[in-house]
Every structure is written in structure tokens, then in C-alpha cells.
Amino acid sequence: MSRLILHSSSSPSSSSRFFINSNISNSNKFLLSVSRISGLGINEFLRYEIFCRYNNTLNTRISSQRELAKSIGGDKVYQQLLNDINASLLSPPEDPAEGIIVDPVEVPYPKRSLEALFGRKRIGWVSLPKWLDKAILDILKGHEKDVIRSDAGRIYQSFRSITGFREENIHNDPIFGPCKTAAKTFKRQQYEFNENDIKPHLLEYGNRETLAYLAGYLPITYGPIYNVLYEISTRLPDFEPKSVMDFGTGPGTAIWASHKVWGQRIESYLGIDISESMLRMAETLLSNMSHENRIQNCYFRRYITYDSRQTRHNLVISAFSLAELPNENTQEAILESLWNRTEDILVLIEKGTPAGFKIINDARNKILKNAKKWQIPSSSLSSDRDLKKNNNYDQKALIMDNILSSKAGAHVVAPCPHDGPCPLENSRNWCHFSQRINRPSFFMQTKAVRKENHEDSKYSYVVLRRGPRPEIVNESKPTEKFEKILEEKSIDTDLVKEFINEAFQWPRLIVPPMKRSGHVVMDGCSKSGYIERIVIPKSLGKLAYRDARKAMWGDLFPHKPKKPPERRITKEKKDMKYEKKKMTKSIIEEKEKGDDWKEGIPSLRIRNQPSKKNKQNKQNKQNKQNKQNKQNKQNKQNKQNKQKKSKSNSKQSKPGFLKMVKLG
Known part of the structure; x- marks a missing residue:
């Protein structure tokens, strides 16, 4: 109308x-x-x-x-x-x-600012593509539902044993304070594990396990993968991958999600999984795609080759796979191999549990620390002599290696607005997000659910990109893909093209905002590397206040608060306060002068030090009180003694009086 x-x-x-x-x-x-x-x-x-x-x-x-x-x-x-x-x-x-x-x-009044629309992470419910839903239904026909349901239960049990709660969880949180119920919940979870004898174990995926995974777990993984890839496409509209590699592809979950985001712009796909039945299932699903939208160049392999001269991919994805590796050494070797095959962006996704967050955080720290070490050595790179001697070395690979050598280091695209250590490492809380998925009919039958047709899939993730962290630059030319995304979100291209680099410094909301009367309280991970509490009052402005009221868990919040944000207490500061009470003035001065004092912690100073006169006055008051207390005690004792004497005298006088009466 x-x-x-x-x-x-x-x-x-x-x-x-x-x-x-x-x-x-x-x-x-x-x-x-x-x-x-x-x-x-x-x-x-x-x-x-x-x-x-x-x-x-x-x-x-x-x-x-x-x-x-x-x-x-x-x-x-x-x-x-x-x-x-x-x-x-x-x-x-x-x-x-x-x-x-x-x-x-x-003319519609803007409900949210352009910056808030650009930093929005929520995309609503995620459903499987229609062709994929139909293909899975066709595959599951003719199989017994009870068998699939029992096999799916074994898969859930295996994942629970790998990424469940551990005894290492900290109940006294240095950031969010002590938790009264955390210890009970962890004890209950450990009791359930001990009672059912669930120990960390992995499953070998055969035909039955593959069918159970397809029917009872694929939608749970598809939703978070699609959310992360869609966020990359909106945050980096100039990024259009030509080749995608999916490690631990399973039935090709990340391949279908990336195809839905970028479509035919992706020229080739590579899926790697150790299970042959999983690869066969992925090929079966690929054959069920329509001829118009069918992926042309899609290949599946069982192993990663350790040849450093192998072709590299614009986008490398590892979703819900690192947790299934046997030990940390294998994880580090796989991470190094994945990073060496990454031309531009590496995506890591795990379950949104403390164990899954720990895997993501360790991988993030290792890549940021060893990004330069893990680069291909210069001896195997730029050399025309080697190109002439070795005919197997492709010229495109040589050009790609030269490009990688120019992109030194790495930085975090999402979710972190900084490249320092995670402030939630030693916290009882962990960095994770949630994506609501639409349960297909076969998924509801496998889980024996009738009423609720949706489910929240929680996940932890990190998106790493080669090169240094971008700085704020006003001059940038939008591409056709960028303009298309902005048209879908009804955002002006001239204004939003400046947000691409600015968004790398906006705080990320790690918990849902707390809406109060007249103000909104938000806890976010800031560019300084700390968890900061932001308070947006109504007096800051209609647009900023509306953005704060509409903000959701996981969004990037662009507005600056009216008052400076309150930094949540960290473990270092808590230890510092504890030491401040115990250390004397001389020890504090030595700590301040020493070079081994930790950087970033403010100098320890004793404020409001009592003077000598104040000390003497306090001592005199204490002495007077002690004297008064002694006098009071003596007076009480004297009174008690007098009362005792009077009672004894009265007892002695009564018998004499009776004797006198008898004599009379």
C-alpha cells in the first residue's frame, strides 16, 4: 500500500x-x-x-x-x-x-542506526535448504526409526563425553564473582558421568552412524556454520572466496552452507573426512542437487597431504572437528596444516561448552603466536631457478606463495575486537553464542519431539585472517556485492563503507543486555582486551538508546557510553589488591621500582596513609578504653563481693533470733 x-x-x-x-x-x-x-x-x-x-x-x-x-x-x-x-x-x-x-x-523513521544494522549478528531461524531436506528424507526412507534413534543416542553420548564439563572448571570467578550454584551443577554433572560410566571416547563412523548423524545431528551443526559464514559475507563484503576447503566435512555440512551464502561465485570445493561412509553420503547428497544449482567442482578426500606446495584456498573451515582429535599434539599439527593451506580466512567452530571454548581459545592463541613461524620458508618460495628445475611446481602456486609472504601475521575478524589474550580464559563463563534452528521432520522423529519445532544450538568460534589488523580508513570503494548487501539491509552505501574498518574496534556483547528503566547495561569484550560494562542511559539520545534496547547477544555495539565504561575486575587486579593489604610501604616501593613488575597493572600506592598524630590519638583512645574496662570489671567484682557478705550475715542472724524467742 x-x-x-x-x-x-x-x-x-x-x-x-x-x-x-x-x-x-x-x-x-x-x-x-x-x-x-x-x-x-x-x-x-x-x-x-x-x-x-x-x-x-x-x-x-x-x-x-x-x-x-x-x-x-x-x-x-x-x-x-x-x-x-x-x-x-x-x-x-x-x-x-x-x-x-x-x-x-x-516515510519510515529509522528504528536503528546504520552502525547498529551493520554490526547486527542475529539472522533469525536457520532452516536447511529445501533440496537438502528432501534428499535426507529420501535417504532415510526404508530404515528403521528405532535403530536410527538408538544410534543417534550413542553419538550424543560420545559428543557429551568429549565436550562436556570437566573438573577443571573454576567456581570462584575472578571476573563475575563467586558462583553459588556452579559447584552443585558441576558435581551433579560429574555424578551423572560416574554413574553412567561415560568416559571420553570417539566413534568410528560406519553406515549406521552416518545415517544417525544425518538424521539427528546435521541441523545442529548447519545453523552455526551458516551464521558465521553469513557474518563474514556482511562484515567483509569484498571477500568472495573462489575455493573452499572443509576439514572434517562429514556429510558436507559446511560445503552446503557456504554454497548457500556465496552461490556460484565459489569455483571449487574440497571436503576432507577420514570416514569413507561420510564421504559417500556427501557424494549422494551432491547428486540430489538440482541441475541448475548443482556444484560443479566438488572433490572429497580422506587425508590431508603434508606437501607445502599444495594449492591453497581462500576459505578454510574446520567445524566441530578439532574436539575429535586424540591429543593436543595432533591438534597443533592439524592447525599448522590448515593455516598453511589458508590463503585468506580460516574459520574454526566448536560446541558452545567450556571444553569447546578451550579448544577454540588455544587454537586462536597458537595461530596468533606462530603465524609468522608457520609460513612457508623462503627457500621453497620465490625462485625462478626452482621453477625451471622442478616441472611439477605450478606457477600459480609460486605466485600464491609470494602473496602469502606479503601477508605476514594474522588478526581476528570475529568475534574478538582485539588480538590479545582472551579475558575469559580463567573465568567460569566462556565465550559462546547461540543460533536458533528449525527442526526438520526427520530431526524431530529422531529426537522423539512433537511440540517444539525449534532448538538453540550453542557454539564457540573464531575467524582468523592473514595480515595485520586493519586501521580506520575513510577512503574505500564499495563493490557490487557490498551494494547488494546494503540494499538488502536498506543501508546507504556512502555511509556504511566507513563502517568496515571501524567495526573491528566495536565491543562485542558476550551476554544478553540487561534492560532497566531508563538505561541499558551491557557487558562486552572491548578493543582494550578487557570485559567492560557499558551503560547507555536514555539521556544519551533516542537513536543510541533505541539501539541499546534492540541490541542482542553477539552484536557489535557502535555507540560510546556517556560515562567511561567500568572495567570488570580481572585475576591480576584481584591478586594486586590482595598483595596491597599484606605488603608494607617499603615492599610496595621496591615493587614499583623493580623491572619485573607486570606491565599494564597500575602502580600500587597506599592512599590516605594515617599520620603520626592520628596513630597516637588512636593509641590514647585505646588505652582509655582499656582502663575503663578494667575499672568496670573491678566495680562489678566489688558489688558481687558485697552481696555475698550481706547474704552470709543474714543467714547467721536468723538462728540466734529463734533461740532468744524460745528462751523468753
Whole structure:
């Protein structure tokens, strides 16, 4: 429905201005209803419209039409209006906006700022593509549901044993304070593990396990993968991968998600998984794609080759796979191999549990620390002699190696706004996010669920990119992909092209915002590397306050607070306060002068030190109180002694008195 103002050419009077609401019906005819008009014939038209609304019969309609034709026949303004409308419909102008003035009342007021729309992470429910849902249903036909359900239970049990709770969890959190219920929950979880004898174990995926994974676990992994890849496409609109590598692909989950995000712009896919049945299932799903949208160059392998001269990929994904590796040494070797095959971006995703977050955090620290060490040595790179000697070495690979050598180091694209250590390392809380997924029919049957058709899949992730962290630069040219994304989000390209680099410094909300009366409290991971509490009051402005009220868990918040943010206490600061109470003034001065004192911690100083006079006054007061206490004790003892003596005297006098009475 669009509201327009049309000017009639008959007379310039106020009666020639009409507000018309136009709507196009299924038969492509314009149904016009006048909402604000003047003139006798137009008023009769309104009466006819209201009359037909309540007396909608054929006889009444025909009779009222005749009366309407007689009444409006003499209204020249109405006739001229109809002629103008017919002329505009029969011969539309080249510019559709010509002669039409949009009513400013109908222009939508922006509910959120452009920065908040750009930093938004929430994408709503995620559903499987229709072709994938249909293909899985066709594959599961003819198999017993009870067997699939029991096999899916074994898979859930295996994942629970790998990424469940551990005894290493800290109940006294240095950031969020002590948790009264955490110890009980962890004890209950450990008791369940001990009772059921669930020990960390892995499953070998055969045909039965592959079917159970397809029916009971694929939607849980598809939602987070799609969310992360969609965030990359919006945060980095210039990034369009040509080749994608999926480590631990399983039935090709990350391949289908990346194809949905970037479509046919991806030229080749490579899926790696050690299970042959999983690879066969991925090939079966690939064959069920329609011919129009079918992926052309998609290959599957069982192992990663350790040849440093192998071709590299623009996007490398490892989703829910590192936790299944046997030990940390294997994880580090796989990480090094994945990073060496990454030309631009590496995506790591694990379950949103403390164990999954620990795996992601360790991988993040290792890559940021060893990004330069893990680069290909210069001896195997730029060399025309080697190119002439070794015919197997491709020229494209040589060019790619030279590009990688220019991109030294690495930085975090998401979720962290910094490249330092994670402030939640020693906390009972862990960095994780949630994505709501739509449960397909086969998934609900496997889980024996009837009512709820949705589920929240929690995950931890990190997106790493080669090269240094970008700085704020105002000059940037938007691409066609960027403009398309901004059109979908209804954002102006000229304003938002500056947000790409600025968003690398916006704080990330790690917990849902706390909405209070007149203000919003948010805890976010800031660019300084600390967890900071941001308070956005209503007095800061309508737009900032509205953005704070609409902000959600995982969003990037662009507005600066009215007051400086409150930094949540860390373990180092807590230890510092504990030492400050114990150490004397001389020890504190030595610590401040020493070079081994930790950087980043403010100098320890004793504030409001008591003077000598104050100390003497305190001692005198204490002495007076002690003397008074002693005197009070002595007085009490004297009173008690007097009372005892008086009682003893009275007892001795009574027998003598009785004797005297008898004698008398």
C-alpha cells in the first residue's frame, strides 16, 4: 500500500488535491479509494463505499451505482481526476516518480542506526535448504526409526563425553564473582558421568552412524556454520572466496552452507573426512542437487597431504572437528596444516561448552603466536631457478606463495575486537553464542519431539585472517556485492563503507543486555582486551538508546557510553589488591621500582596513609578504653563481693533470733 498526492489539472483550488491509497490486485487492476476529499460527488462516492461495505448484495449494489452515477455526473473535479488517472495508467511516463509527491508522513523513521544494522549478528531461524531436506528424507526412507534413534543416542553420548564439563572448571570467578550454584551443577554433572560410566571416547563412523548423524545431528551443526559464514559475507563484503576447503566435512555440512551464502561465485570445493561412509553420503547428497544449482567442482578426500606446495584456498573451515582429535599434539599439527593451506580466512567452530571454548581459545592463541613461524620458508618460495628445475611446481602456486609472504601475521575478524589474550580464559563463563534452528521432520522423529519445532544450538568460534589488523580508513570503494548487501539491509552505501574498518574496534556483547528503566547495561569484550560494562542511559539520545534496547547477544555495539565504561575486575587486579593489604610501604616501593613488575597493572600506592598524630590519638583512645574496662570489671567484682557478705550475715542472724524467742 502506497500513499500518494495527486494534483488535478482542472483547477488550482484546494479541491483539486486528493490523497489516494492505491493497491494492485491479482488481476493487475488499480483499486482506488479516496480517503480525504472535498466536493459533492466525491462525498456521495464515500457514502456508496460505506454502504456497499455493510449491504454487500447485488440488488443494493446496482441501485446504489445508479444513484452514484447521477450524483457525480455534474462534479467536474471528480471527472477530471478520473481522466488524469486513466491518462497516467495508459501512458506511463519514463520516470515513475514524475508528477508524484510522496507523503512525508509515510516515510519510515529509522528504528536503528546504520552502525547498529551493520554490526547486527542475529539472522533469525536457520532452516536447511529445501533440496537438502528432501534428499535426507529420501535417504532415510526404508530404515528403521528405532535403530536410527538408538544410534543417534550413542553419538550424543560420545559428543557429551568429549565436550562436556570437566573438573577443571573454576567456581570462584575472578571476573563475575563467586558462583553459588556452579559447584552443585558441576558435581551433579560429574555424578551423572560416574554413574553412567561415560568416559571420553570417539566413534568410528560406519553406515549406521552416518545415517544417525544425518538424521539427528546435521541441523545442529548447519545453523552455526551458516551464521558465521553469513557474518563474514556482511562484515567483509569484498571477500568472495573462489575455493573452499572443509576439514572434517562429514556429510558436507559446511560445503552446503557456504554454497548457500556465496552461490556460484565459489569455483571449487574440497571436503576432507577420514570416514569413507561420510564421504559417500556427501557424494549422494551432491547428486540430489538440482541441475541448475548443482556444484560443479566438488572433490572429497580422506587425508590431508603434508606437501607445502599444495594449492591453497581462500576459505578454510574446520567445524566441530578439532574436539575429535586424540591429543593436543595432533591438534597443533592439524592447525599448522590448515593455516598453511589458508590463503585468506580460516574459520574454526566448536560446541558452545567450556571444553569447546578451550579448544577454540588455544587454537586462536597458537595461530596468533606462530603465524609468522608457520609460513612457508623462503627457500621453497620465490625462485625462478626452482621453477625451471622442478616441472611439477605450478606457477600459480609460486605466485600464491609470494602473496602469502606479503601477508605476514594474522588478526581476528570475529568475534574478538582485539588480538590479545582472551579475558575469559580463567573465568567460569566462556565465550559462546547461540543460533536458533528449525527442526526438520526427520530431526524431530529422531529426537522423539512433537511440540517444539525449534532448538538453540550453542557454539564457540573464531575467524582468523592473514595480515595485520586493519586501521580506520575513510577512503574505500564499495563493490557490487557490498551494494547488494546494503540494499538488502536498506543501508546507504556512502555511509556504511566507513563502517568496515571501524567495526573491528566495536565491543562485542558476550551476554544478553540487561534492560532497566531508563538505561541499558551491557557487558562486552572491548578493543582494550578487557570485559567492560557499558551503560547507555536514555539521556544519551533516542537513536543510541533505541539501539541499546534492540541490541542482542553477539552484536557489535557502535555507540560510546556517556560515562567511561567500568572495567570488570580481572585475576591480576584481584591478586594486586590482595598483595596491597599484606605488603608494607617499603615492599610496595621496591615493587614499583623493580623491572619485573607486570606491565599494564597500575602502580600500587597506599592512599590516605594515617599520620603520626592520628596513630597516637588512636593509641590514647585505646588505652582509655582499656582502663575503663578494667575499672568496670573491678566495680562489678566489688558489688558481687558485697552481696555475698550481706547474704552470709543474714543467714547467721536468723538462728540466734529463734533461740532468744524460745528462751523468753
